[in-house]
Amino acid sequence: MNRTVQDLEVQQPPTDGISEIQFSSQADLLAVSSWDTSLRIYEIHANGSSEIKANYAHGAPVLCCAWTKDGTKVASGGADNIAKQFDIATGQSTQIAQHDAPIKEVRWVDGPNPILATGSWDKTVKYWDTRQSTPISTIQLPERLYAMDSVFPILVTGTADRQITIYNLNNPTTPFKTVTNPLKWQTRTISCFPKGNGFGVGSIEGRVAMQYVEDKDASLNFTFRCHREGGQTPRDDFTVYSVNCINWHPVFGSFSTAGSDGQFAFWDRDARQKLKSFPKVGGPIASSCFNRSGTIFAYAISYEWNKGHAGAQQPIPNKIMLHSVNEVDAKPRRR
Structure with missing residues (x-):
């Protein structure tokens, strides 16, 4: 079946580049x-139909977003150097964090109260109790x-500088381990394993x-190539694309990758093999995610500057698409 028939388009998409999409774990x-x-x-x-339930504004581009685990609030960070929190119940947004440069990532971390x-690009990570105006650390x-x-x-x-630092949230301000990214070029995305015992990292x-985090599991570490074109043999020329997102299926434990080549694929980590690759979608995929049941894979088609300013001269539509996930495509094969 043709992708444009199969995948549904979210109505009233953003009017400029899409930086991140995230499904709630509760709805x-x-x-x-x-x-x-x-x-x-x-x-x-x-x-499969969609509608805007809420929206709010920053004073500059919004670069990231994340839901609380209970699904009651969304946090967002932007180029206005602040993070905001939106409360689903009240419909109100409030400022909850401040940096000296744009905020690139926001993530809620476990604790008795959501932290x-x-x-940020100001070379800091800050932890915030949203009830306070100053960071915890x-x-x-x-x-x-x-x-x-x-x-x-x-975390x-x-x-x-390709440096990856792992923090144990039981001692969240002291690095647990610092390693150099095994990939030789710029880090593009990091996605922690569902069990919190390791992470996937994608590069340009x-x-x-x-x-894996622990040294005893180092033999399980591996790298693989994806989102490339051409090169039938190792000596052939090929074109490489940025891996922009890695997402874990909430039921099957498989994962997806999506990239600047406008393709996404599902993978089996333990078998180290591809489960399914899908046709190009008509533009770079800037962000992607599964819904809480793993039945919907959402992806954002949007220019994400993989070709610099020159690439921006080619108009790319901003779209959010919903792909219905077939179990046979995402479930690891029995070995």
Whole structure:
């Protein structure tokens, strides 16, 4: 079946580049941050139709977003150097964090009260109790933050010098381990394993690395190539694309990758094999995510500057698409 028939388009998409999309873990609500300075929340209905449930604005492009675990609030960070929190029940947004440069990543971390970690190009990560106006603590990073993710008990940061730092959230301000990204080019995305015992990292060179935290599991670490074109043999020329997102299926434990080549694929980590690759979607995929049941894979078609300013001269539509996930495509094969 043709992709344009199969995948459904979310109505009233952002009017500028899409930076991140995230499904709530409690409902089919999709948060979307955009360069048009807005954060929109879409409600996805059972028949695949969609509508904007809420939206609010920053003073500059919005670069990231994240839901609380209970699905009651969304946090967003932007180029206005602040993070905001939106309360679903009250419909109100409030400022909850401040940096000296744009906030690139926001992630909620586990605790008796929801704590927000914000990572910025000002070379810091700050932890915030949203009831207070000052951070609980501030971590100095070696360089600008490019990627960050957290699944208890770890928070992982990737910075501009290919350095990856792992923090144990039981001692959240002291680095547990610092490693150099095994991928040789700029870190693009980090996604923690569902069990919090490792992470996947993608780079601009069309490669992904799977890394476990503990040294005893080092033999399970591996890297693989993806999102490349051409090169039938190792000596042939080929084109590499950025791996922009890695997402874990909430039921099957498989994962997806999506990239600047406008393709996405599903993978089996333990078998180290591809489960299914899908046709190109008509533009770079800037962000992607699964819904809470793993039945919907959402992806944002949007220019994400993989070709610099020159690439921006070619108009690329901003679209959010919903792909219905077939179990046979995403479930690891029995071995």
